[in-house]
Amino acid sequence: MALAKGTIEEITTRAARYPSKQSAIIPALWAVQHEQGYVTKDAMGEIAQILALPPSLIEATASFYSMFLTRPEGRHDVVICVNAPCMLRGADEMTAYLGQQLGVRDGQTTKDGAITWHSTIECLGACGGAPMMQVDHHFEENLTPERIDAIIQRLRRGVAPGEGAAGPEHASDRIKPSRSGGEGPSASATEPLRRKSPKRAN
Amino acid sequence: MGLKPLLTKDFHTENLEQLAVYERTGGYAGFKKALEMQPDELVELVKKSGLRGRGGAGFPTGNKWSFLPKGVYPRYLVCNADESEPGCFKDRYLMEKSPHQVLEGILIASYAIGCNLAFIYIRGEYLPQHEALEAAIEEARQAGYLGKNVLGKGYEIDVILHRGAGAYICGEETALLTSLEGYRGEPRLKPPFPAIKGLYGKPTVVNNVETVANLPHIVINGADWFGAMGTPTGKGTRVWCMSGHVNRPGNYELENGTPIRELIEEHGGGVWKNRKLKAFQPGGASMMVLLPEHLDVGLDFDAIQKAGSLAGAGAMVVMDETTCMVDAARRYVKFFHHESCGKCTPCREGTFWMSNLFDRFEAGDAKATDVDLLLDIGYSIDGRSFCPLGDASTWFPRSVIKFFRDEFLEHVSEKGCPFKRTAQEAVA
Numbered sequence: 001m002a003l004a005k006g007t008i009e010e011i012t013t014r015a016a017r018y019p020s021k022q023s024a025i026i027p028a029l030w031a032v033q034h035e036q037g038y039v040t041k042d043a044m045g046e047i048a049q050i051l052a053l054p055p056s057l058i059e060a061t062a063s064f065y066s067m068f069l070t071r072p073e074g075r076h077d078v079v080i081c082v083n084a085p086c087m088l089r090g091a092d093e094m095t096a097y098l099g100q101q102l103g104v105r106d107g108q109t110t111k112d113g114a115i116t117w118h119s120t121i122e123c124l125g126a127c128g129g130a131p132m133m134q135v136d137h138h139f140e141e142n143l144t145p146e147r148i149d150a151i152i153q154r155l156r157r158g159v160a161p162g163e164g165a166a167g168p169e170h171a172s173d174r175i176k177p178s179r180s181g182g183e184g185p186s187a188s189a190t191e192p193l194r195r196k197s198p199k200r201a202n
Numbered sequence: 203m204g205l206k207p208l209l210t211k212d213f214h215t216e217n218l219e220q221l222a223v224y225e226r227t228g229g230y231a232g233f234k235k236a237l238e239m240q241p242d243e244l245v246e247l248v249k250k251s252g253l254r255g256r257g258g259a260g261f262p263t264g265n266k267w268s269f270l271p272k273g274v275y276p277r278y279l280v281c282n283a284d285e286s287e288p289g290c291f292k293d294r295y296l297m298e299k300s301p302h303q304v305l306e307g308i309l310i311a312s313y314a315i316g317c318n319l320a321f322i323y324i325r326g327e328y329l330p331q332h333e334a335l336e337a338a339i340e341e342a343r344q345a346g347y348l349g350k351n352v353l354g355k356g357y358e359i360d361v362i363l364h365r366g367a368g369a370y371i372c373g374e375e376t377a378l379l380t381s382l383e384g385y386r387g388e389p390r391l392k393p394p395f396p397a398i399k400g401l402y403g404k405p406t407v408v409n410n411v412e413t414v415a416n417l418p419h420i421v422i423n424g425a426d427w428f429g430a431m432g433t434p435t436g437k438g439t440r441v442w443c444m445s446g447h448v449n450r451p452g453n454y455e456l457e458n459g460t461p462i463r464e465l466i467e468e469h470g471g472g473v474w475k476n477r478k479l480k481a482f483q484p485g486g487a488s489m490m491v492l493l494p495e496h497l498d499v500g501l502d503f504d505a506i507q508k509a510g511s512l513a514g515a516g517a518m519v520v521m522d523e524t525t526c527m528v529d530a531a532r533r534y535v536k537f538f539h540h541e542s543c544g545k546c547t548p549c550r551e552g553t554f555w556m557s558n559l560f561d562r563f564e565a566g567d568a569k570a571t572d573v574d575l576l577l578d579i580g581y582s583i584d585g586r587s588f589c590p591l592g593d594a595s596t597w598f599p600r601s602v603i604k605f606f607r608d609e610f611l612e613h614v615s616e617k618g619c620p621f622k623r624t625a626q627e628a629v630a
Binding site: 017018019020022023024025026027029030057060061063064065066067068082083084085087088089121122123124125126127128129130134137138 | 276285286287288289290291294319325326327328329330360362364365366367368369370381382383384385386387402443444445446447451452453487517519520521525529530533534536537540541543
């Protein structure tokens with residue numbers, strides 16, 4: 001699949017801003033993944049042509065970073081953290097529950113093609129709201145079985161992450177030692193464009 | 203001592219992420235003042251303030267700036283927003299709530315070191331924060347804070363926001379620079395340090411998000427004002443990320459030197475479920491475990507180091523009496539194994555074997571001698587790799603073995619995790 005004109009333009013514009021066009025490799029991979037959902041070898045070849053760099057260099061870089069996907073996944077990505085700070089607050093139980101509710105194993109996609117889920121040992125940076133998971137780049141914190149149910153339902157209905165999710169206060173946003181800090185869900189909760197979540201094998 | 207909102211003082215102001223609101227709270231006054239000063243004066247000011255880097259190593263910021271070789275241009279400033287240390291979530295908060303504060307700090311640092319092109323390397327997972335910064339850069343550009351002739355003062359500066367793609371190693375400054383150049387994020391040997399040979403082989407300063415966020419306040423209020431806060435070797439405040447078994451986890455900005463006890467018991471509301479404190483980690487995944495007897499140590503780089511751990515990136519992970527220390531260490535070791543870039547054999551292979559051994563303990567397949575085998579592997583990694591990732595992978599497990607060796611042996615004698623068994627019995 002040839003890259004869209006807009007993607008090619010984005011890559012050349014980015015490349016012109018950097019002192020070295022090679023710095024545009026990661027932005028180019030993002031642009032491709034944004035457009036196509038994942039990055040094929042052909043697309044990497046196109047990036048190489050646009051930037052006038054060897055394809056091997058693009059592949060070497062792409063294969064290092066875990067967020068670049070090389071195959072299609074479900075319409076939504078759900079990544080649940082199992083690192084120690086999340087483990088301390090019940091991440092293992094939530095992970096088991098999530099897997100059970102989705103009916104597929106870690107790394108797999110549900111039969112309706114709606115959700116690909118996996119656990120990750122990489123900390124996602126929301127330990128104050130542990131246990132947490134990332135749903136298409138939106139952080140869902142303070143998980144409970146009930147919240148997981150609601151999120152799955154929402155995703156299956158096709159509602160964008162963050163929308164209509166009046167969850168509890170985001171603990172990791174708290175700055176004052178008060179429970180009524182008035183911190184609602186983050187202002188940037190909605191995802192304007194669908195971008196893929198990291199691919200992590202645990 | 204105690205709560206001291208400096209960076210976070212206006213965080214309850216609505217729409218602080220918007221330029222006009224940020225300016226109303228005094229925003230960009232620091233950059234305007236800085237532009238009236240000579241760059242060297244700024245470097246001296248920051249040196250005198252005693253500001254130390256908030257990314258983990260605690261290196262004095264002004265000194266870092268002054269290492270740039272005279273007369274070598276171009277030179278670059280890179281803001282390290284690749285926050286990935288397990289337990290750490292302060293930069294995310296600082297960028298999302300007040301992206302202009304971070305940007306203003308970057309502009310001040312850039313002007314001070316004579317740089318005309320700055321970068322923000324933000325981790326790929328932080329998309330909302332990426333968008334907040336992107337919008338802030340655009341607003342600042344429209345307002346004339348960025349561009350060819352900033353506020354008519356003849357200074358040129360542009361800021362490029364660069365999104366990472368999922369690699370903890372890129373938080374290490376040389377790996378970050380390699381990644382920014384488009385390569386696989388592998389670290390480089392130091393020396394030469396980035397100040398001499400950094401991005402594209404040019405003199406480069408890498409500063410953490412929280413570090414640069416301090417700069418507007420230092421410029422406005424002066425070095426003496428900043429120096430009056432904190433401890434003799436740890437001036438100012440820090441935003442502590444508290445997680446784990448406390449009643450109120452979250453970010454708390456405290457004056458340096460505040461006792462750990464105050465953070466956990468007062469601000470965090472103490473250990474949850476009326477349980478007892480077993481251990482805590484003051485610096486995130488990398489750092490050694492401390493015990494309840496260390497609760498009166500101050501939150502300060504030097505004090506925590508003296509107590510046997512490191513303050514690192516300011517992440518306080520609290521563990522109650524029901525915590526399996528072996529499993530906690532296992533998670534961290536698996537994390538480091540996963541994130542090892544593979545460049546250095548001791549780290550790549552060592553973290554793999556440590557991870558395997560920890561799995562054996564949890565599964566009940568380990569032998570008593572495996573405890574010392576773990577230590578042995580740890581010694582073979584520490585100090586034998588290019589960057590601190592390998593070293594740091596061994597610090598927490600080794601400290602856990604030191605204080606909780608009995609727990610490892612219980613895993614052997616009971617052929618499995620005694621804590622999980624207790625939990626299951628409690629449920630049944």
